[in-house]
Amino acid sequence: xxxxxxxxxxxxxxxxxxxxxxxxxxxxxxxxxxxxxxxxxxxxxxxxxxxxxxxxxxxxxxxxxxxxxxxxxxxxxxxxxxxxxxxxxxxxxxxxxxxxxxxxxxxxxxxxxxxxxxxxxxxxxxxxxxxxxxxxxxxxxxxxxxxxxxxxxxxxxxxxxxxxxxxxxxxxxxxxxxxxxxxxxxxxxxxxxxxxxxxxxxxxxxxxxxxxxxxxxxxxxxxxxxxxxxxxxxxxxxxxxxxxxxxxxxxxxxxxxxxxxxxxxxxxxxxxxxxxxxxxxxxxxxxxxxxxxxxxxxxxxxxxxxxxxxxxxxxxxxxxxxxxxxxxx
Amino acid sequence: xxxxxxxxxxxxxxxxxxxxxxxxxxxxxxxxxxxxxxxxxxxxxxxxxxxxxxxxxxxxxxxxxxxxxxxxxxxxxxxxxxxxxxxxxxxxxxxxxxxxxxxxxxxxxxxxxxxxxxxxxxxxxxxxxxxxxxxxxxxxxxxxxxxxxxxxxxxxxxxxxxxxxxxxxxxxxxxxxxxxxxxxxxxxxxxxxxxxxxxxxxxxxxxxxxxxxxxxxxxxxxxxxxxxxxxxxxxxxxxxxxxxxxxxxxxxxxxxxxxxxxxxxxxxxxxxxxxxxxxxxxxxxxxxxxxxxxxxxxxxxxxxxxxxxxxxxxxxxxxxxxxxxxxxxxxxxxxxxxxxxxxxxxxxxxxxxxxxxxxxxxxxxxxxxxxxxxxxxxxxxxxxxxxxxxxxxxxxxxxxxxxxxxxxxxxxxxxxxxxxxxxxxxxxxxxxxxxxxxxxxxxxxxxxxxxxxxxxxxxxxxxxxxxxxxxxxxxxxxxxxxxxxxxxxxxxxxxxxx
Numbered sequence: 001x002x003x004x005x006x007x008x009x010x011x012x013x014x015x016x017x018x019x020x021x022x023x024x025x026x027x028x029x030x031x032x033x034x035x036x037x038x039x040x041x042x043x044x045x046x047x048x049x050x051x052x053x054x055x056x057x058x059x060x061x062x063x064x065x066x067x068x069x070x071x072x073x074x075x076x077x078x079x080x081x082x083x084x085x086x087x088x089x090x091x092x093x094x095x096x097x098x099x100x101x102x103x104x105x106x107x108x109x110x111x112x113x114x115x116x117x118x119x120x121x122x123x124x125x126x127x128x129x130x131x132x133x134x135x136x137x138x139x140x141x142x143x144x145x146x147x148x149x150x151x152x153x154x155x156x157x158x159x160x161x162x163x164x165x166x167x168x169x170x171x172x173x174x175x176x177x178x179x180x181x182x183x184x185x186x187x188x189x190x191x192x193x194x195x196x197x198x199x200x201x202x203x204x205x206x207x208x209x210x211x212x213x214x215x216x217x218x219x220x221x222x223x224x225x226x227x228x229x230x231x232x233x234x235x236x237x238x239x240x241x242x243x244x245x246x247x248x249x250x251x252x253x254x255x256x257x258x259x260x261x262x263x264x265x266x267x268x269x270x271x272x273x274x275x276x277x278x279x280x281x282x283x284x285x286x287x288x289x290x291x292x293x294x295x296x297x298x299x300x301x302x303x304x305x306x307x308x309x310x311x312x313x314x315x316x317x318x319x320x321x322x323x324x325x326x327x328x329x
Numbered sequence: 330x331x332x333x334x335x336x337x338x339x340x341x342x343x344x345x346x347x348x349x350x351x352x353x354x355x356x357x358x359x360x361x362x363x364x365x366x367x368x369x370x371x372x373x374x375x376x377x378x379x380x381x382x383x384x385x386x387x388x389x390x391x392x393x394x395x396x397x398x399x400x401x402x403x404x405x406x407x408x409x410x411x412x413x414x415x416x417x418x419x420x421x422x423x424x425x426x427x428x429x430x431x432x433x434x435x436x437x438x439x440x441x442x443x444x445x446x447x448x449x450x451x452x453x454x455x456x457x458x459x460x461x462x463x464x465x466x467x468x469x470x471x472x473x474x475x476x477x478x479x480x481x482x483x484x485x486x487x488x489x490x491x492x493x494x495x496x497x498x499x500x501x502x503x504x505x506x507x508x509x510x511x512x513x514x515x516x517x518x519x520x521x522x523x524x525x526x527x528x529x530x531x532x533x534x535x536x537x538x539x540x541x542x543x544x545x546x547x548x549x550x551x552x553x554x555x556x557x558x559x560x561x562x563x564x565x566x567x568x569x570x571x572x573x574x575x576x577x578x579x580x581x582x583x584x585x586x587x588x589x590x591x592x593x594x595x596x597x598x599x600x601x602x603x604x605x606x607x608x609x610x611x612x613x614x615x616x617x618x619x620x621x622x623x624x625x626x627x628x629x630x631x632x633x634x635x636x637x638x639x640x641x642x643x644x645x646x647x648x649x650x651x652x653x654x655x656x657x658x659x660x661x662x663x664x665x666x667x668x669x670x671x672x673x674x675x676x677x678x679x680x681x682x683x684x685x686x687x688x689x690x691x692x693x694x695x696x697x698x699x700x701x702x703x704x705x706x707x708x709x710x711x712x713x714x715x716x717x718x719x720x721x722x723x724x725x726x727x728x729x730x731x732x733x734x735x736x737x738x739x740x741x742x743x744x745x746x747x748x749x750x751x752x753x754x755x756x757x758x759x760x761x762x763x764x765x766x767x768x769x770x771x772x773x774x775x776x777x778x779x780x781x782x783x784x785x786x787x788x789x790x791x792x793x794x795x796x797x798x799x800x801x802x803x804x805x806x807x808x809x810x811x812x813x814x815x816x817x818x819x820x821x822x823x824x825x826x827x
Contacts, residue, residue: 084810
């Protein structure tokens with residue numbers, strides 16, 4: 001049967017296919033490392049794909065730094081793109097996924113910037129690797145937050161993972177406050193990501209506010225996701241002793257109050273004292289006194305909200321948790 | 330006046346015309362022609378084979394030699410060193426020894442020539458393989474000896490030549506060797522008397538060819554292919570080393586012909602695929618051989634229609650076995666070695682050099698997420714398990730599976746104008762370890778619809794990341810500068826599964 005009868009693709013595509021196939025074949029690992037510097041993303045992708053078939057321990061010495069550098073340059077828009085691809089062509093997406101995986105498996109702290117700026121968009125493993133670097137990861141995450149709005153949800157999730165890190169890389173109290181402050185400020189705009197972070201960090205105190213945001217959002221998918229996460233958190237909240245909930249709430253307040261000044265600082269200081277006192281009462285088994293202190297704290301939050309020293313979300317988050325505690329004690 | 334003239338008689342029909350005899354010598358006496366100059370070997374059946382040249386004897390119907398029909402038996406002229414069983418008056422007479430390559434029976438020897446009347450016609454000694462032998466005299470027809478031949482009233486002569494008779498070698502069951510002792514006169518003078526009184530004396534030389542005819546049984550050979558298959562289940566195969574060895578086996582009758590079995594392995598002429606053929610078989614002859622399918626032309630896939638049929642994709646070879654039956658090749662019915670659907674799919678990975686390797690046959694099965702060109706897909710349980718987990722996470726809504734499995738050709742050539750994951754991709758879609766999950770974005774969305782799809786995308790992305798999938802980045806695709814969002818119409822999720 002004449003082959004021409006089946007010819008459905010243009011000669012150009014054929015030539016391209018043959019040329020690329022020829023490029024992909026017969027390449028050595030050293031060649032692949034060199035390909036990473038190509039101006040063609042397809043060639044870079046072929047190089048990454050080839051390197052991903054080689055055990056990390058067997059990579060040529062030039063490959064790891066080249067991969068890390070490439071990811072960082074891709075993340076910061078320093079790489080040339082000459083090709084235009086058509087709708088449906090997923091080459092770039094799969095290339096970035098491959099590149100991120102190639103860098104991630106190096107488990108090299110030098111890859112932090114590239115992973116924070118781009119790699120964490122592709123996998124929880126990347127997020128958790130960045131988080132595992134502890135305090136060292138925070139500047140890179142902060143840079144990503146500032147530089148790339150598209151990566152913010154993944155930065156939030158990574159912050160959540162960072163809060164859950166234990167051991168030597170666990171965040172210091174000060175760093176935890178900074179992270180909590182970030183999460184608090186993102187709660188309204190990035191509620192889904194904050195919900196994810198809360199799940200990872202077991203921030204049960206966010207269950208009420210996430211549930212409320214879910215109840216009021218118009219998007220059915222977002223609503224359902226928030227309700228699902230908040231339900232999970234509520235379950236955990238119910239299993240958490242009030243004293244621990246209060247402890248978490250104090251930490252959250254610390255995040256809110258980080259760098260607070262003026263009247264806001266006054267409200268913060270007062271609330272922190274009230275919550276500390278309530279915690280002491282609880283630990284002492286003085287439930288009635290604790291309730292009274294928490295009631296006072298709730299009133300103080302409401303006052304701050306009315307005065308505008310606390311934002312609506314800040315105040316609602318605190319109020320809902322205080323109400324919960326009042327109901328539990 | 331004397332004139333010498335040499336001649337060789339080649340056709341029996343010419344013999345009578347040149348038979349002559351001078352009138353100086355008394356006629357030897359008339360005889361009565363009473364025989365056929367050539368008689369077939371006694372008996373019936375088989376092929377009458379005749380040899381007179383060094384080499385294979387020739388078959389053919391009685392009295393005729395078909396030079397295109399080679400018999401099994403060949404002649405070796407042991408002595409003298411001749412190319413044919415032949416001698417003439419210049420160099421002869423001398424004995425000729427002929428040996429057959431295998432014992433023959435019903436041997437008939439026919440000298441083709443004219444012998445001198447009264448000469449000793451010679452004899453033949455035949456030897457059996459056992460060494461037993463018989464010596465039999467040649468006989469000649471003397472009926473023309475001394476017969477007056479009047480040449481239309483201007484000349485006359487007396488016949489002096491005899492026609493040798495066919496001699497059947499009787500007394501031996503089989504003959505392996507013969508020694509021919511020819512007539513003792515291979516040149517003599519002939520006289521023509523003219524009524525004018527002139528007398529012409531000619532000296533003639535004869536040249537004798539001996540035809541040795543015998544019956545050779547017809548070799549009734551048959552060959553049947555009993556096995557023609559690749560190493561994979563169902564006899565399938567691929568061009569991948571280790572899976573590209575075809576085993577070919579035939580039964581042959583008679584069994585002694587089996588070592589001569591020859592094989593023809595060619596591209597199946599009846600399909601729409603050009604399959605590169607094995608470079609011969611190993612060993613070159615024999616009833617059981619192997620053939621190695623060579624690497625194939627990967628460029629063929631670009632022109633396979635979408636989705637196409639197996640007839641347009643599967644490698645297939647036509648195999649025929651043959652044996653030599655008395656010079657005629659007897660062929661078997663053809664057998665076909667063809668890739669099954671699974672190996673046809675696996676051949677795509679081999680020929681296109683997909684970087685993450687060739688899935689095993691056991692990895693293929695039916696799958697709801699199959700968006701490839703075949704009825705089967707690579708099924709990965711780990712991916713499916715994670716997808717199930719994501720589905721649970723996504724409740725109360727149900728995820729839509731846009732595209733999960735793509736065979737390499739589909740992935741390269743058929744998804745979108747330039748191909749799904751591009752020609753350099755080793756996409757996990759090809760291993761059942763990636764899926765595109767639609768967001769419900771219309772083809773021509775409003776701003777609200779786009780925003781809604783992006784919210785869906787973000788939610789699904791985060792959920793997929795949370796359950797452990799690797800997910801495409803959120804960043805805009807720099808190869809699509811007119812798009813502000815990565816791929817709002819679907820979320821690509823995958824796992825590394827190999």
